[in-house]
Amino acid sequence: MASNPQSGLPLFYNGLEPLSSQQHAEWKSRRVEGAPFLVGAHAIPVTVEEIPTAQRYFPIVFSSGPDAVPLALMGLNEGVNTFVDEAGKLTDNVYVPAYARRYPWMLARLSPNAQDLSLCFDPTTEVIGPFEDGEPLFVDGQPTDEVKNILGFCEQFEMAGQRTAAFMKELTDQKLLIDGEFTIQQEGYPQPFVYRGFQMVSEEALQNLRGDVARKMVQSGMMAVIFAHLFSLQLIREVFARQIEQGKLPPQQLPVAPL
Template identity: 30%
Template sequence: MATQLLIYGQVEAVNKQRHLDWSIKAESHYGFAKQVNSVPLMAVEFPSAAEDYSIVFAGEGDDLLPVVIMGVRQDENLYIDEKGDWKANYIPAFIRRYPFVFASTDAGKTLTLCLDEDYAGCNQEGRGERLFDADGEQTHYLTKVLDFLQDYQTHYQRTQAFCKKLNELDLFEEMGAKFTLPSGEERTLTGFKVISREKLKALPQEELMALMANDGLELIYLHLHSMRNLNKVLQRLPKVQSEPDQPSIEIEESAEVH
């Protein structure tokens, strides 16, 4: 999960002393995420993301979060083409909030809005949306950015609670997926967790009812259904002209999704 930070470069707290004359010109390309093969996903995003991505889980303990798989190799995002266009209907909120991010030094009690000053859209020539007006007051644009990140933070906390409950119920198992690429190269995708169907079936009825009541069961089934999209990820690999065969995937039995 450390790779998620690679989309941020020179991160600085947003303030009117430093950024009074700064503007943000939204870029239409996503080259900043080209080398990230998974990003966090909030629980509220499952219905939209499940059509395009495989949703799995990464991390340990309180740091466990859902993520979407976007590549089968290190530093590879197969959902971004050579022009920097995002090739899927849904773009995760983690990506859409860039170049802004909340930072905290006290375990999330105090949040500070920060900006990646390396973002290509940052400028002091008035292109795009200003962060502050001539009087040093935050603009409507900056207010919308703050609202979006505060909403993201709220969903982040809800997602943490969801994952904590799944952990308490001991529903996770390690995922292992073996890939055979058109070139004949074999690779294994590990480091992620999935929900075990067998463990889910073995849950006491009262726990299942509790999951159903708070929409947790729906999220679980969306996750399980999304595992079918691993083949879609492979189909995004660059075609090898001399090898017309489609790449294939084999999910290890312990994490098989039917």
């Protein structure tokens, strides 16, 4: 899940700047309460390893189009996150995807032809900067344990991203993905709320897998992840109910809302 800064910025990031022991020698990191970048983020990428845990809290679906990724739905409509308040503080004790925990850091290629990934950060963040207080990023020109831990986490995330890409390729190769659609008729509303713009695993296609393919998926653990995804879809209505409680339903005249 590495990104090339030249080809566009990933979710949450307003820019990318490589961490430098020279330019950022005096910079520090500090703790902040809340995650404002989560406000309005309704779909957060998750890795394949996270799905069994994340499915206990959120519906897990897959993005549409090529290079699809698993997504944890924290809301059903664009701009709606039912699990954070206006300041970005979690309103429930829920799992936070590694993609969000990684921010403002990420590994990225500094040029399209670069072979190596560099530790970069979003320069608009309030987490790191030339602060008087906080944990130093460098001491005597060397990265501190704080930076080493961040680098290690980002490296683990990249490896998880590669495994997730392999998982998605297998779903595609076995033709298990179909366009998803959910329709919810809410009492008091004349029209149903229809949600599209995502993919899900077809239970029919799953049942018709060849025995050797299914056995391989069971042995690799892939089948357990697929069922975790399917079980999580039961939470669609719970997230919808959270939107009702929070007054975050879309206008009724626009019943079709892409995820």
